[in-house]
Amino acid sequence: MRKFWCGFFIFWPIAAVVYSAVSPQFNWWFPGPSVTELGQRIDNLFYLILIIVTAVFIGTQVALGYVLWRASHSKAERAWFTHGSHNLEVIWSVVPSVILLFLALYQMDVWALFRVQSFFPKEALNAPVAEVTARQFEWRIRYPGLDEHGVPKKLHLKPQPDDLYTVNDLHVPIGRPVMINLRSDDVQHSFFLPHLRIKQDAVPGQIIPIWFKPERQGNFDLACAELCGWGHYKMRAQLIVEREVEFQAYLQKLRADQNYDGHATPSAVAKKDE
């Protein structure tokens, strides 16, 4: 029985490590590489912690298995009488604290880039692409209207008559930093873009800017990550990253659709087909 239980406490950490190691193959891992560079830096921080944590995990579990084995097979008349070791206590307090302190300080700049406005890219900060308003249970998106050259105007905090609206469908251009303003109409929600490693709560009464620089075209999931009621799970939306021209065309189509009064003009029909 001793052998069985010692084996038991050795076996499970091995199983855990093996299971974790094969997980990426089974797709039980990140939903693909991050679409933004900042997201990749977050992934790198994750992997750094993962390496340290795995080493500590293996080290402590092996130590535990070993002392269990030794103690349960002890032939000594008596256990080793000791109240501890001052030197060991010092070592195992100082070494982890250095590692932990390093870990903490090493995280700071990615966080600052993600969240502290003075670190935001200026071009994004000055021209938010859209305002995203969460409400039970959908995402409302408001783009600024377009000027006579078809160029988006400045996004005002208050809705403007020529603003463009959609629901659950956020388009952004690829390759340049974009910023959105996040708000909520009713309760808290959370703007979660798993493929971009972005998450930010939407808080009633606050306007929270979020920036990102998508580097890959495609459709990505947008989900809600803060409990907002019974329909929390179904706040499903998508983020569409497209080339600048496609994005401009999309805005123009939005405008055309919004201005459509039931009498199709040839130009509107043409715009629609783009």
Next chain:
Amino acid sequence: MSATGVALEHGHDHDHAHGAHGHHELSFVKKYVFSTDHKMIGMQFLFTTLLMMMVGGALALGVRWQVAFPWTSMPLFGPLFAESGGQISPEFYTMLFTMHATVMIFLVIIPVLAGAFGNFLIPLMIGADDMAFPVLNMLSYWFMIPAIACFGLSFYFGGAAAGWTAYPLLADIRAAAPSSGSAQTFWLLGVTFVGVSSMMGSVNYMTTIINMRAPGMTLFRMPLTIWAMLITAILQAFALPVLTAAGFMQVFDRLDFGGPLEGIHTVFFIPAGLVVNNADPTVGGGQPLLWQHLFWFYSHPAVYIMLLPAMGMVSDMLACMCRKPVFGYKPMVFSMSAIAGLGFIVWGHHMFISGMNPALGMTFMLSTIMIALPSAVKVFNWIGTIWGGRLQFNTVTLYCAAFISMFIVGGLSGIFMAAVPVDIYFHDTYMIVAHFHYVVFGTTLFGVFAGIQFWYPKMFGRKMNETLGKWHFFLSFIGFNGAFFPMHMLGIAGFPRRYADPYIHPYLEHLMPLNQFITVSAIIMGFGQFLLLYNFGTSWFLGEKAGRNPWGANGLEWSAPSPPGHGNFDVPPVCYRGPYEYSNPNNPDQDFWMQTDPPKSKKKPEGDAGHGH
């Protein structure tokens, strides 16, 4: 040992204790219902929490069923939802996980540690005949009953459904959720009653531990269990008022009687101009984040309230099972104190992406990462305790070893989430769910299971069955890890928590089989708990009779009869040494040296039953 041999066991303790304290025979009600005896109150807490554990477990299986097999009829419980064809509706699902967490945290983990073990062990371990305030102690149990009633009423009114964290505005505004009318208000009252109960316990424990220690029981001769209980009580005393105040603030925000009382309708957490579910726009100027600060100011220390006593108990049990002193007794005390102190300045790690000032994110990250340090020191010291010991793999040992092993996982996963940038991704995913189940279930509850097995002989005079205990351990351990380890992977895959049907999101579709595996494991673990109840119940009559000191342990409690009579000790205990003098070479007779044994006693123990190794 001479004073505490088995010879005294029979007959004496009863009249002795009563005679010594001048008590009369108590009526049934006084003895078993409105008892002021700390042991009876402890057992009342223990029965209540074990029962609640089964309720909470059933709720959890409902949650798990829905996540693994969405919208299918649940076996056994399906008929309860006959109107919806056996399906769990999303409203009901939201209520299920809210009430699961509520029951488990407020009615199981917190009261089982402080209420059950705290009550039973504190006077016995420090050599007191009861708590400092026995009536207050009785009330602290009886305030759990209105708490349970309020949670029951909450169920009746549809069930609170805003998560156990009850964030406004979802929890604050009646229009925000179908069941957030009276259900949420009763939920808040329930939490308040639990708070009153905890506070009464806390005051009592502090006073008792500080004032009523037996002669010779200096602070640094106290078992780590008592240190942990003292630190926990201090945490409660400082953190709880904040939650209670916040709870009343939310109640006032929710009060909406109309008529003259409408004026009460405050707006602590409600900003102006919100239109929730087409209700009238809100007026006011409150701050929803204020609740989160207040709530976590209590609830982060509370996670240590849910852990420290188990840490103390496991230290005691490990030392006894290894026949070896705790490695680094003082570092253990200091690290528990450090955890408690730091525990007050880390609450913001639950709010990294809540919209609070990002600069705070950095400071809270620093303090949170540093709190992993005392946790690590404790792990090293436990491993050091086993090192060089003489160990038997009985059920207690198994649970203690699992406790360490699981705490390593939970502590390490905490580091990912403490790192703010990484937490951007992991917050509110299954990574969090994995983390706190490893610490609260894998660690605390396993420690509790060990504690039940270990102190059962003191409670009932008989040992629990070892074979059943090992099977219970095996099923719990396999089921637990099968259920919760893969949740880390769900978290890495970005699987959000609290989703009634995650699979409508394309990036989560492929995770259904993994979730089914998790649910099957959870079912195994859930049904395994019946073994514990069965063992607990039958050992009462069938268990092997235990003497005073069946484990050969050192603590004062083992010098009292099993079970101790009213007033606890037949011989008023005097403490001569620290609690961990196992295998001390200065005591050649036996490999333990009870705290009550007078020094230089060269006498052989007289028939110390049950102590075998």
